[in-house]
Amino acid sequence: MRIAALIVAAGRGTRAAASGSGPKQYAPIGGRPVLAHTIEAFVGHPEIDEVKVVIHQDDGDLYAAAAGNTPKLSPPAIGGATRQASVLNGLQALAASSPDLVLIHDAARPFVSAATISKVIEALKNGPTALAALPVTDTLKRASDSGIVRDTIPRAGLWRAQTPQGFHFAPILDAHRKAAEQGLDQFTDDAAIAEWGGADVAIVEDTTGNIKLTTAEDLELANRQMASQNAWEPHTGTGFDVHRFTDGDHVWLGGVKIPHTHKLEGHSDADVILHALTDALLGALGDGDIGQHFPPSDPKWKGAASRLFLEDAARRVRDRGGRIVNVDITVLAEAPRIGPHRPAMQALIGDVLGLTADRIGIKATTTEGMGFTGRREGIAAMASASVLLPCGASV
The missing domain is CATH 3.90.550.10 (Spore Coat Polysaccharide Biosynthesis Protein SpsA; Chain A)
Structure with missing residues (x-):
């Protein structure tokens, strides 16, 4: 609708x-x-x-x-x-x-x-x-x-x-x-x-x-x-997520479907960017984590689009009278390349959080062949979120 x-x-x-x-x-x-x-x-x-x-x-x-x-x-x-x-x-x-x-x-x-x-x-x-x-x-x-x-x-x-x-x-x-x-x-x-x-x-x-x-x-x-x-109090949250590769032909990253030699394994769509970002917002609120609100044991979230999780976190910020100021994400992966898809990711995240692209940082780095990401066994993402909450708001 x-x-x-x-x-x-x-x-x-x-x-x-x-x-x-x-x-x-x-x-x-x-x-x-x-x-x-x-x-x-x-x-x-x-x-x-x-x-x-x-x-x-x-x-x-x-x-x-x-x-x-x-x-x-x-x-x-x-x-x-x-x-x-x-x-x-x-x-x-x-x-x-x-x-x-x-x-x-x-x-x-x-x-x-x-x-x-x-x-x-x-x-x-x-x-x-x-x-x-x-x-x-x-x-x-x-x-x-x-x-x-x-x-x-x-x-x-x-x-x-x-x-x-x-x-x-x-x-x-x-x-x-x-x-x-x-x-x-x-x-x-x-x-x-x-x-x-x-x-x-x-x-x-x-x-x-x-x-x-x-x-x-x-x-x-x-x-x-x-x-x-406008008597605001700044709050900062961080998030981290990782998923291993399994057989498939695409990955979901930042809400964007990207063709790839494998897919990421997870109960939902395994979007490490949106998972890490959701946890960052929840962290800024002191409101648990993604697993608490969307447990993998619940079949309701089987294959779910991770945008739903991010929308829920954004709603929680608004319900506290808060405002999301900016978010920043770093992807750790040898492949696929993130740069060509960055504008589409910023558009989707901006749509959910009500942010312009200049308030959404998305970067990528390799681990120089070291560790599980270097061996192309999976992808990890780190995120931070800055949120303003009214002074005295319960978090």
């Missing part, structure tokens, strides 16, 4: 931004643009395959400075005159990659949690539409034009719609197209368009931290929040 995230960042939103910083999605919080934090939340989620941002036609330079370069991030789409038109443009741009599901999210919500994203995706597996929302806790009043209360509205059953809002891709694209064809532009969010199209919309309870930055005061509060979250 292919899942895409569409981040809507084409609005002007200038009343919230500081002087000279342009639209609010490019205003700095924690030393980086709001949009950079929002993109990171989705790029770093293991279930998201593609992230596309819808931007204003005049914001190309601002976007390039905020977006960075990660494998999951596809070229931006250009927005329309309204948010509804911008979403339609973004959906049509995504159609080329044919996602099964799409999560639509406001760029001005940079604090969306991985847990909320996961819950929306899980709800979509059991229904056509899901939206993150919060129950209304305040008493609501309806007032006249002169500001006199005319009615008190019961809050039972009322929810504040937030984003992300999740959809099966083809139906929401179809609903958006039909609304545009009929000149209907009164919808205030994408779930309302899905409702108009006849879909049931499931509520996923969100966290109060997923605020939308609307005013200058919101940006100031966000900066304070980022400052408290």
Whole structure:
């Protein structure tokens, strides 16, 4: 199942931004643009395959400075005159990659949690539409034009719609197209368009931290929040793995299938690079090792792709509120050659960990004919990982 995230960042939103910083999605919080934090939340989620941002036609330079370069991030789409038109443009741009599901999210919500994203995706597996929302806790009043209360509205059953809002891709694209064809532009969010199209919309309870930055005061509060979250403590972990050769015609290294005279023997796919890297991340967390979480005695992991193990380790970092800074790997082998496959390995590892290639070191060396690797009996790999965790986080 292919899942895409569409981040809507084409609005002007200038009343919230500081002087000279342009639209609010490019205003700095924690030393980086709001949009950079929002993109990171989705790029770093293991279930998201593609992230596309819808931007204003005049914001190309601002976007390039905020977006960075990660494998999951596809070229931006250009927005329309309204948010509804911008979403339609973004959906049509995504159609080329044919996602099964799409999560639509406001760029001005940079604090969306991985847990909320996961819950929306899980709800979509059991229904056509899901939206993150919060129950209304305040008493609501309806007032006249002169500001006199005319009615008190019961809050039972009322929810504040937030984003992300999740959809099966083809139906929401179809609903958006039909609304545009009929000149209907009164919808205030994408779930309302899905409702108009006849879909049931499931509520996923969100966290109060997923605020939308609307005013200058919101940006100031966000900066304070980022400052408290940025009290980081560095943690370093190392990993080592080795597998012997057996009969076969390929090896898996760094998630890449490489033709070879033999294969590596192991319960899973015996990918020494991803195994060592998984242990390095677990070591940074003080959270056991790969054998503890994925025991070879469990038939469930027979022949499993080692990417699954690395994804689990990355999730554990995120669940602790942490951030992976960089990883470094050294392969000990006489053959096969690693250099030609390095970019593909960096792309896969970057995809899983949310890192750019310049934060993923992959090197190889021989042992000059000495030892088991020198005798071509197997391959070994060493890895290190640098992780930032919030000060005081339990590890």
